[in-house]
Amino acid sequence: MSNDLPQSRDQAHADEGFLERIVAEQRMPLTRYAARLLGDADRARDVVQDTFVRFMGRPAAEIDGHVVEWLFTVCRNRALDILRKESRMTPLPDASAERIATAEPQPGQRLEAAEARKLALGLIRRLPPNQQEVVRLKFQNGFSYKEIARITDLSVGNVGFLIHTAVASLRREFAEKAAQEGAPAP
Amino acid sequence: MSANENKLSPDDPRLTAYALGELEGSELAEVEAALRADPAAQAVVAQIRVAADQLRAGLAEETVEAAAGEGSRVQPGFGDPRANLRLRFLLWSVSLGSLAAAACLTVLLVRENLRHRARESKDAVAISTPYAAAAAKAPAKAAMEDKFGAGGAPAGPANASDYLSLVPSSGKLADGPALFAAKSAEAKSIGGFAPDAADNYNVRTAMPAPEYSPASRLGVATLVTGYSMSEAASYDRFAVARPMAAGPAITLATAARVHPYIQDNGILFSAGRREMQLDPGFVFQAGRFGEFVDRDFEILAVPVPNLDAVRPSNTLAFGSVEGARPDISVLAGSSSMDLFFETQAASKDALILSPAGEDTSFESLAKAWDAGRQTDFSDIKLPLQEPTPSP
Numbered sequence: 170m171s172n173d174l175p176q177s178r179d180q181a182h183a184d185e186g187f188l189e190r191i192v193a194e195q196r197m198p199l200t201r202y203a204a205r206l207l208g209d210a211d212r213a214r215d216v217v218q219d220t221f222v223r224f225m226g227r228p229a230a231e232i233d234g235h236v237v238e239w240l241f242t243v244c245r246n247r248a249l250d251i252l253r254k255e256s257r258m259t260p261l262p263d264a265s266a267e268r269i270a271t272a273e274p275q276p277g278q279r280l281e282a283a284e285a286r287k288l289a290l291g292l293i294r295r296l297p298p299n300q301q302e303v304v305r306l307k308f309q310n311g312f313s314y315k316e317i318a319r320i321t322d323l324s325v326g327n328v329g330f331l332i333h334t335a336v337a338s339l340r341r342e343f344a345e346k347a348a349q350e351g352a353p354a355p
Numbered sequence: 356m357s358a359n360e361n362k363l364s365p366d367d368p369r370l371t372a373y374a375l376g377e378l379e380g381s382e383l384a385e386v387e388a389a390l391r392a393d394p395a396a397q398a399v400v401a402q403i404r405v406a407a408d409q410l411r412a413g414l415a416e417e418t419v420e421a422a423a424g425e426g427s428r429v430q431p432g433f434g435d436p437r438a439n440l441r442l443r444f445l446l447w448s449v450s451l452g453s454l455a456a457a458a459c460l461t462v463l464l465v466r467e468n469l470r471h472r473a474r475e476s477k478d479a480v481a482i483s484t485p486y487a488a489a490a491a492k493a494p495a496k497a498a499m500e501d502k503f504g505a506g507g508a509p510a511g512p513a514n515a516s517d518y519l520s521l522v523p524s525s526g527k528l529a530d531g532p533a534l535f536a537a538k539s540a541e542a543k544s545i546g547g548f549a550p551d552a553a554d555n556y557n558v559r560t561a562m563p564a565p566e567y568s569p570a571s572r573l574g575v576a577t578l579v580t581g582y583s584m585s586e587a588a589s590y591d592r593f594a595v596a597r598p599m600a601a602g603p604a605i606t607l608a609t610a611a612r613v614h615p616y617i618q619d620n621g622i623l624f625s626a627g628r629r630e631m632q633l634d635p636g637f638v639f640q641a642g643r644f645g646e647f648v649d650r651d652f653e654i655l656a657v658p659v660p661n662l663d664a665v666r667p668s669n670t671l672a673f674g675s676v677e678g679a680r681p682d683i684s685v686l687a688g689s690s691s692m693d694l695f696f697e698t699q700a701a702s703k704d705a706l707i708l709s710p711a712g713e714d715t716s717f718e719s720l721a722k723a724w725d726a727g728r729q730t731d732f733s734d735i736k737l738p739l740q741e742p743t744p745s746p
Contacts, residue, residue, distance in 0.1 A: 197419070200419050201417060201418075201419050201422045202422075204419045204420070204422040204423035205422040205423065207423065208423050209423055210419045210420050210422075210423040213419065213422075213423060214419075285409045285412075285413075286409055286412045286413035286416065287413070288409070288413075289406070289409040289410045289412070289413035289414075290413040290414070290416075290417065293410065293413070293414070304410065305414060307375070308407060308410040308411045308414050309411070309414035309415070309417070313377060314372065314377045329368050329371070329372050329377065330368055332371060332375070333368035333370075333371035333372070335410075336371050336403050336406045336407060336410070337366060337371070339406040339409065339410065340402050340403065340406050343402075343405075343406065343409075
């Protein structure tokens with residue numbers, strides 16, 4: 170066997186704990202991400218498992234430095250492959266993302282933390298699926314706009330817009346909620 | 356620039372980007388300068404940060420089930436899938452280009468290895484020349500289409516030996532057979548369920564019995580099975596009615612580390628057909644997990660000189676099985692006991708990967724399975740199971 174073959178992930182990391190650490194750290198975020206894409210927790214776990222298997226097969230040099238981004242990209246592609254195969258896709262209605270970019274947001278209110286989180290989750294779940302994905306990658310997984318753009322094949326500008334409109338909607342909801350309860354604006 | 360020109364709209368996406376730390380360079384400087392003179396915009400930034408914190412906090416509490424529960428799927432066309440398609444096409448092209456050479460080399464190596472093995476071991480009943488002969492005459496695509504009809508369901512091969520040259524088993528295999536193989540009058544597809552999403556899903560749908568935990572199902576899914584081509588098609592919910600036979604290469608890759616035959620001979624085997632499906636990255640080829648397509652091949656043996664690189668962690672689904680049962684290199688069985696027993700009925704002569712000296716008869720294996728069933732394979736812990744919450 171020649172020595173110039175790409176190193177597999179397995180070979181490249183003498184640190185035996187490397188894979189275990191990556192799995193431990195990223196399994197849950199990836200599974201949650203895939204679950205959201207697929208709408209099926211079990212199948213999400215399959216996709217994540219598949220993602221890790223593929224991860225093991227990649228030459229280390231290809232993904233060193235952006236392992237997490239690579240994992241999310243592969244996970245996403247695998248999930249979308251499944252959705253395509255199943256022909257269960259629902260087209261995103263035109264301008265659906267724009268629908269949430271509405272009026273000027275009002276100042277937010279200081280809501281109780283639990284209620285605010287509930288409000289935030291409720292808002293996210295009402296967003297168009299594709300915008301949800303971007304929001305989750307940002308606020309659940311901590312990716313930057315650029316990283317999200319690479320994962321989703323969107324432009325950085327599109328990512329920024331989708332996140333901006335989601336945040337703006339939440340600010341508006343906070344304001345409306347506070348107005349309903351007669352709470353003073355901060 | 357006047358102060359008014361510098362003023363930021365409260366709905367300017369740059370404010371969100373700034374609040375989230377996404378700006379850099381001149382754009383960052385520009386927004387910072389504008390903010391210094393704009394208390395209203397500063398307030399908006401503060402509000403954005405509060406909203407972002409709430410989003411983070413809300414999403415941090417979300418469980419996998421809750422994330423899946425909404426049933427809201429992302430649109431597959433989201434983003435540009437063309438890059439993925441291009442990659443697949445590239446992999447496909449590369450793979451096709453390497454198939455012929457790999458097959459030729461394979462036949463030579465397998466034949467030589469098998470001869471060597473036969474000379475060495477008086478019990479080398481497992482893999483004999485018929486297998487290599489089958490590899491040698493693995494039909495070309497045109498021949499396969501003649502046999503099956505273009506794109507149609509399999510009509511069944513005229514000659515089973517065209518499919519798999521399978522070897523008889525004595526039941527007790529002193530030196531541990533390297534291959535799972537079955538002999539049948541009926542054409543059989545030797546296949547496993549490779550640990551990809553589609554196959555695991557197939558396993559669950561094929562094995563719905565509630566007494567098996569998901570962990571057991573997944574664990575068992577890694578095991579090699581044999582079933583008829585026509586039967587296999589019914590389990591392939593993603594494909595048209597074509598034979599599906601996921602290659603057991605992964606299983607063997609895992610087994611390679613501990614299995615003397617594979618270790619001695621430095622080969623892995625992939626058998627079966629997975630038409631119209633590109634699955635790069637699963638077959639250990641040319642020293643690494645590479646891009647390989649086993650379509651149009653019914654049997655393929657892949658020489659792997661550096662088997663030392665094959666570890667259980669290469670195939671996550673198997674590692675913990677091995678870890679939990681260090682005495683067993685690869686559990687014998689199938690993805691579903693239904694399939695297992697169908698295989699048993701249809702195929703009396705089978706070789707199963709097993710520890711040296713183990714009784715690999717179906718009767719024995721079925722008994723072992725029944726024993727394990729009582730505990731629902733609770734000793735099998737898969738790496739990707741949900742962790743048990745700490746007390």
